[in-house]
Amino acid sequence: MFGLNEKLKNKRVILASQSPRRKELLGFIVNDFEVCPAYGDEIIPVGTTPMFVTVVLAEQKCSEVVGRLSPDDDTIVIACDTAVICNNKIFGKPKNKSDAARMLRELSGNTHFVSSGMCVYYKGKYHKHLDTSSVMFSELTESDIKEYVDSGEPMDKAGAYGIQGLGGLLVRKIVGDYYTIVGLPVNSLCQMLSGIL
Numbered sequence: 001m002f003g004l005n006e007k008l009k010n011k012r013v014i015l016a017s018q019s020p021r022r023k024e025l026l027g028f029i030v031n032d033f034e035v036c037p038a039y040g041d042e043i044i045p046v047g048t049t050p051m052f053v054t055v056v057l058a059e060q061k062c063s064e065v066v067g068r069l070s071p072d073d074d075t076i077v078i079a080c081d082t083a084v085i086c087n088n089k090i091f092g093k094p095k096n097k098s099d100a101a102r103m104l105r106e107l108s109g110n111t112h113f114v115s116s117g118m119c120v121y122y123k124g125k126y127h128k129h130l131d132t133s134s135v136m137f138s139e140l141t142e143s144d145i146k147e148y149v150d151s152g153e154p155m156d157k158a159g160a161y162g163i164q165g166l167g168g169l170l171v172r173k174i175v176g177d178y179y180t181i182v183g184l185p186v187n188s189l190c191q192m193l194s195g196i197l
Helices: 022-026 049-068 097-107 142-150 167-172 178-182 188-197
Strands: 012-015 075-086 089-091 111-122 127-137 171-175
Touching: 022 127, 022 178, 022 188, 049 075, 049 111, 049 127, 075 097, 075 171, 089 178, 097 142, 097 188, 111 188, 127 178, 127 188, 142 167, 167 171, 171 188, 178 188
Parallel strands: 012 075
Antiparallel strands: 075 089, 075 111, 111 127, 127 171
8 A cells, every 4th residue: 555656656547637636636646647638517416326426437537638738658547426315316516505504504413425536547447435534513503504605615615615624613423434525535546556557
């Protein structure tokens, strides 16, 4: 696992995401990589369960970047998509402050799931993986919700919170991989890359 960076030295590693969190987390695994965000439309096939939407979208992102770059056999493209799922509904990024408050009210005192789907392209093959963690929120007062929404942190985050920031104060318990919740399951990605190489 710790020798993975050495194995990747002669590879062109591309992160198909503009997320600063994913960029930071990939830096745990490999020192030298490029960032090349996917720009294609997200298309969710009818009948896809909320839990597997992230795998479908990660593969779409990966495929779009691969199609644009025409990579050689020394290129690895990594894509990831993360979703917050509560009551079998996907909570995306809030549209506005009232939407963020609505999501936080629904998460308050409940357990929800965070799903991170990954897709890695190498030598003509797509390798997919799904990681899921559960998150239990404390009971939030209207004052808690207002203060957190007013901080601005929820506005660019799925489910209207970021566990790695002030949103961590809302979380009572997690079961699973913390980095799955942040947005890139680094342990699973290490296992995938080790298996592929």
